[in-house]
Amino acid sequence: MASDTAPSRRAPAGAAVLRDDVTEAIRAAVFAELAAVGYGRMSIEGIARRAGVGKAAVYRRWRSKLPLVLDVVSAVAALGVPAPSTGSLLTDIRVLLEVTARALRHPVASQIIPDLLAEASRSPEIAEALQTALRDTQRGIASGIIDSAIARGELPQDTDAELALDLIAGPLYWRLAVLRAPLSPRYLDRLSAATTAALAATAAM
Known part of the structure; x- marks a missing residue:
């Protein structure tokens, strides 16, 4: 040894x-x-x-x-993922959905994340680390996408990035981590279009 x-x-x-x-x-x-x-x-x-x-x-x-x-989870979170920058809100969301789906489909992640979420309900320390690893990092990416869309005039200034994150990440986690259902490219296309339309609709409220 x-x-x-x-x-x-x-x-x-x-x-x-x-x-x-x-x-x-x-x-x-x-x-x-x-x-x-x-x-x-x-x-x-x-x-x-x-x-x-x-x-x-x-x-x-x-x-x-x-x-x-906690150290390992935090270190992974610190790596972050650059916000997509394709020049279009629709394609930015499509790229982010693809990257996130690929990460959630990884055999290790698909087993670790549900287990740690269950442990988080019993451990404030784990809950805090997951807050950083799973939500805060993704929130930064969603904010980048929304800020770029606002700068291009695709969304108004008061668009809620927090709501955008829920609309983007929620369906993926539901299908992959809860239902464990397959995701086809056509589904991701439709989800991208629906998410983009939902953001535009909620921003107009």
Whole structure:
């Protein structure tokens, strides 16, 4: 088993040097464990075994599985996704729907997200992390799409980006995470057109 300290001529006295490759292996193992056994049954032992490291390597970075999971979820959220910029509200929404659907259809995400949402009802810390990971990041993308549409004159200044996010993300989560129904390109085309029309209609109210 590889040591968790990297060779260094000036290693800090009395402190381990945390290797980046070990940290990334642990983070990847967290996703795999969440998908395989869920948060409730996930353990530091299982994460360490899957990452190919000792438990001490995990505990040197995180004191328990909760801060470990929160850190991994927050790190993924921080990566963000650039707002589509196609020059049209309809096509911007279509691109965003495609990207979001692809992410929700990923085998790991399709297992992890429902499990973490269930845990969020029991853990304020997990709920807060998911708020950042799943909603705040998407809110920024929706705001970018709406701001661009306003600048082009497709939507009025007072268009509600929060409502836009609900209209865009809600149907996808319902079909993929709740119903687990397939999504065809034609469905995404129709949903894009319906969402664009709904935004225009609600903005006029």
